[in-house]
Amino acid sequence: MLPRDLKPEQFRTYPPEARKLAVNNLRTLQQLPLSFLPNLLSEIIELDYKFPVERQRISKEIAMLGSLAPAQMHEWFGSFRDLSLSIKLEHLDWLNQPAQFVEQLSAHLWSTHQLDAFRKAAKEYGNRLQAAVAPDQPVIARLGIAIIGQGLDAYDGRLFRDLREHGTFFSHINPENGIQQLMKAVAARAQAHPVPYAHWYVEGGHVVEHGPMLTHVSYQALEAKRLALLNKMNAEIKRPGMGPVELRTILAALQPADVGFDSQEDVVLNHFQLKLLTEGSGTQVFSTTFVQWTAREALRRAQPLTLLVRFGPRQRQRPMNELLSNIDSHSEPDLVGSLVDADMGAYYNWINQQRLPGAEYSSFIAWFEGSSRAVALGPPFARGATSSATATLEELASWAVG
Amino acid sequence: MIVKEPFIGDASSNCLREATNGLSCSRRDFLRSAAGVVLGGASPFLYAGPASTRKVIVVTFGGGARDQETFAPAGQENIPYMLKELIPQASFFTQVVNRGVLGHYVATASLATGVYETLNNFSSTPPQHPTVFEYFRKDLKRPPTDAWVVAPSNGFSRIGESESRRYGPGWGAQVILPKHLLLAAMSGGTIDYEHLLRDNYETPLFAPQLKGGEFEFRQMETILKLSVGDFRSHAKTLSSPDELSVYVVQQLMQQQAPSLIWVTMHDIDVAHTGAYSLYVESVRRTDRLCAELWKIVQSNPEYAGNTTMMILPDFGRDSDEEAGGNGFQHHRTGDPSSRTTWMMALGAGVREGRIYDQPVQSTDLVPTLGSIMGFQASIAQGRPIQELF
Numbered sequence: 001m002l003p004r005d006l007k008p009e010q011f012r013t014y015p016p017e018a019r020k021l022a023v024n025n026l027r028t029l030q031q032l033p034l035s036f037l038p039n040l041l042s043e044i045i046e047l048d049y050k051f052p053v054e055r056q057r058i059s060k061e062i063a064m065l066g067s068l069a070p071a072q073m074h075e076w077f078g079s080f081r082d083l084s085l086s087i088k089l090e091h092l093d094w095l096n097q098p099a100q101f102v103e104q105l106s107a108h109l110w111s112t113h114q115l116d117a118f119r120k121a122a123k124e125y126g127n128r129l130q131a132a133v134a135p136d137q138p139v140i141a142r143l144g145i146a147i148i149g150q151g152l153d154a155y156d157g158r159l160f161r162d163l164r165e166h167g168t169f170f171s172h173i174n175p176e177n178g179i180q181q182l183m184k185a186v187a188a189r190a191q192a193h194p195v196p197y198a199h200w201y202v203e204g205g206h207v208v209e210h211g212p213m214l215t216h217v218s219y220q221a222l223e224a225k226r227l228a229l230l231n232k233m234n235a236e237i238k239r240p241g242m243g244p245v246e247l248r249t250i251l252a253a254l255q256p257a258d259v260g261f262d263s264q265e266d267v268v269l270n271h272f273q274l275k276l277l278t279e280g281s282g283t284q285v286f287s288t289t290f291v292q293w294t295a296r297e298a299l300r301r302a303q304p305l306t307l308l309v310r311f312g313p314r315q316r317q318r319p320m321n322e323l324l325s326n327i328d329s330h331s332e333p334d335l336v337g338s339l340v341d342a343d344m345g346a347y348y349n350w351i352n353q354q355r356l357p358g359a360e361y362s363s364f365i366a367w368f369e370g371s372s373r374a375v376a377l378g379p380p381f382a383r384g385a386t387s388s389a390t391a392t393l394e395e396l397a398s399w400a401v402g
Numbered sequence: 403m404i405v406k407e408p409f410i411g412d413a414s415s416n417c418l419r420e421a422t423n424g425l426s427c428s429r430r431d432f433l434r435s436a437a438g439v440v441l442g443g444a445s446p447f448l449y450a451g452p453a454s455t456r457k458v459i460v461v462t463f464g465g466g467a468r469d470q471e472t473f474a475p476a477g478q479e480n481i482p483y484m485l486k487e488l489i490p491q492a493s494f495f496t497q498v499v500n501r502g503v504l505g506h507y508v509a510t511a512s513l514a515t516g517v518y519e520t521l522n523n524f525s526s527t528p529p530q531h532p533t534v535f536e537y538f539r540k541d542l543k544r545p546p547t548d549a550w551v552v553a554p555s556n557g558f559s560r561i562g563e564s565e566s567r568r569y570g571p572g573w574g575a576q577v578i579l580p581k582h583l584l585l586a587a588m589s590g591g592t593i594d595y596e597h598l599l600r601d602n603y604e605t606p607l608f609a610p611q612l613k614g615g616e617f618e619f620r621q622m623e624t625i626l627k628l629s630v631g632d633f634r635s636h637a638k639t640l641s642s643p644d645e646l647s648v649y650v651v652q653q654l655m656q657q658q659a660p661s662l663i664w665v666t667m668h669d670i671d672v673a674h675t676g677a678y679s680l681y682v683e684s685v686r687r688t689d690r691l692c693a694e695l696w697k698i699v700q701s702n703p704e705y706a707g708n709t710t711m712m713i714l715p716d717f718g719r720d721s722d723e724e725a726g727g728n729g730f731q732h733h734r735t736g737d738p739s740s741r742t743t744w745m746m747a748l749g750a751g752v753r754e755g756r757i758y759d760q761p762v763q764s765t766d767l768v769p770t771l772g773s774i775m776g777f778q779a780s781i782a783q784g785r786p787i788q789e790l791f
Contacts, residue, residue, distance in 0.1 A: 110503045110504075110520075110736075111503060111520035112520075113501070113502075113518070115736050116736065119735075119736065161476065162722075243525070280676075281674050281675065281676060281731065281732070282674065282675035282676035282677065282731075283676070285675070286675055286676060286677050288676070288677060289675060289676030289677060292676060293676065293728070296728060314677065317672070317677070317680055319641040319642065320637070320640050320641050320642050320643065320645070320646070321637075321638050321639055321640060321641055325638055334679070336679070337677065337679035337680065337683075338679075340678055340679035340682070341676075341677050341678045341679050343678075344678040344729075344730075345678075347722070348722070348728070348729055351722060351723070355725055
């Protein structure tokens with residue numbers, strides 16, 4: 001089937017909001033090339049479970065596409081139409097399984113050496129879209145906070161190597177009540193600007209008291225779901241004929257309730273958390289990876305105004321000689337390794353925050369928990385500078401948001 | 403929606419070229435200042451006696467390492483052995499571009515055939531085109547014991563021999579999978595080492611059944627001349643599968659002294675778990691193992707003085723700036739950082755302390771090996787770096 005053959009009744013398996021959007025814009029969807037449309041459908045089919053910012057963005061994008069004249073449509077999608085697809089791809093159920101189609105398309109583009117052409121077409125599309133539908137600016141300047149080193153008393157190595165060149169390194173932070181002060185600053189922002197899913201607290205270790213208005217995700221709180229998922233994966237892996245493609249298809253079809261999420265809870269957040277575990281690599285076993293990936297996805301999808309992430313210790317990777325000698329040190333955390341992971345994770349959090357609208361006004365703080373070392377980035381802070389000024393975390397947060 | 407990276411990065415050919423040139427320049431500048439090597443000029447290769455006595459060892463520095471953690475200034479602390487011990491003895495190519503599929507099996511197969519293979523990365527299938535082992539053995543009429551592959555995982559079990567009709571069956575390399583040996587040696591125990599035997603880091607979901615049985619016992623006893631007990635005891639002193647691979651290579655060299663050995667390192671691919679510290683730790687380990695392997699070469703009379711060793715990653719990893727990826731964790735975007743790597747050649751017939759900026763492709767390796775060893779890689783897409791000879 002090709003996009004031009006689409007009919008309204010074919011969207012009957014889509015959730016209500018998704019179906020409504022697709023059917024109302026069917027004429028637009030019919031005009032899009034197969035190398036492009038399933039990407040858009042993979043977003044539409046999830047519409048009912050997406051964050052408000054995402055829903056708005058998708059609706060605007062489709063409305064804009066609908067406003068294009070035929071010549072513009074040709075211009076926008078010519079590069080996509082030039083891509084050569086296989087008959088096999090055309091016969092896939094891209095309407096009901098668009099994400100799986102995109103995966104197959106990706107493999108096809110790699111193997112036929114068309115990936116660069118696709119990326120070029122995608123970039124051009126992104127630039128046109130950005131010019132046509134200007135992204136909404138945040139109502140307040142964004143603030144990102146990364147707290148690293150939970151459980152580690154001291155570390156002599158260099159920290160924040162990648163962040164320092166973009167901001168000011170503070171060597172004399174007063175750590176007393178630092179977490180509480182940062183939490184208080186975050187809660188105040190949530191209270192002052194009560195936008196749904198705009199203020200987040202992601203925890204990789206022990207959860208601390210936090211404001212009720214924060215969207216909260218915790219690695220430990222998801223333990224039962226993680227184990228349920230790992231059990232499912234292990235069971236599937238052992239089935240004859242199971243391969244990575246087949247398993248990904250199975251995981252993609254999972255619903256939150258399948259791994260124990262309560263259907264009475266926040267449906268959008270449940271779906272988000274399920275995807276963290278089914279689509280993220282390493283998120284099921286390493287808390288540092290989970291926290292970094294959660295921050296990345298929260299920033300990419302929910303575009304929060306405030307994001308506080310606190311990395312926790314991850315389990316230690318046992319070396320071969322230990323495994324072969326059956327030395328049981330499974331539960332022992334790797335505190336230094338977790339700090340190194342979190343340091344890089346904090347850098348990635350900042351990079352991902354800076355991809356969002358309003359980046360020029362955004363600020364970011366990273367702090368080695370319990371220590372006097374922190375780095376702050378944003379308009380109020382000089383780049384590549386070091387400050388020996390004594391300051392509390394409360395003051396640092398206050399300076400960051402102006 | 404579709405473009406998650408509208409602001410950063412460009413994979414158009416021109417941009418790719420510019421970016422790879424940039425990577426190449428940073429490697430060159432760093433090496434010149436840190437290791438005291440000089441810019442190429444003359445051919446990297448010298449006459450090193452008759453090809454019939456030459457031995458070649460190819461090491462893939464895997465799976466996939468970036469400049470930031472290796473040859474860029476910030477990464478130098480992770481590669482002290484290559485920097486201080488190997489580079490001064492080597493000819494170093496700063497710009498090796500992989501334009502193929504960036505999965506470890508398919509990319510290694512491409513390296514081994516000189517053709518950008520398109521086979522399924524996650525299936526145990528042979529390369530579509532003749533491998534370097536087939537060219538070597540058929541053209542030079544070498545016995546099966548003269549070409550070996552030591553590879554990390556089950557997926558590499560077919561890499562020794564292609565499905566090519568002109569070459570193929572009977573002309574390939576023998577393949578040793580150390581994890582299979584380990585499984586055979588440890589069978590019957592109740593030890594939880596499932597994680598260690600995990601086949602592939604690229605997807606935690608890919609874990610085909612490993613086999614370990616009669617064939618592996620035979621390899622241990624007749625090829626490596628090791629008792630099961632000895633193998634098991636030694637394995638218990640090692641920290642990683644790549645260390646086990648180097649141990650197997652050492653035994654292979656002692657017992658069989660093959661002319662062509664291909665060893666694929668894989669520890670670095672732990673990066674897919676997203677733990678940066680484990681990734682860096684693996685880079686450091688691989689750096690050390692490369693130096694250890696070179697020492698093993700020098701201490702073995704069958705190899706000392708007549709062996710050329712080539713070290714190169716199969717490809718890089720995604721850059722931090724590429725929005726479609728997640729930095730070091732994967733190699734999915736096809737950006738310049740993930741496509742551009744380096745290669746060093748050292749030993750017999752190689753000029754020492756030279757840097758070459760000329761761009762080469764991954765597929766040039768096999769024709770270059772052909773020039774060194776005296777066979778013709780007739781179906782390879784690449785061309786010999788020997789034109790620099």
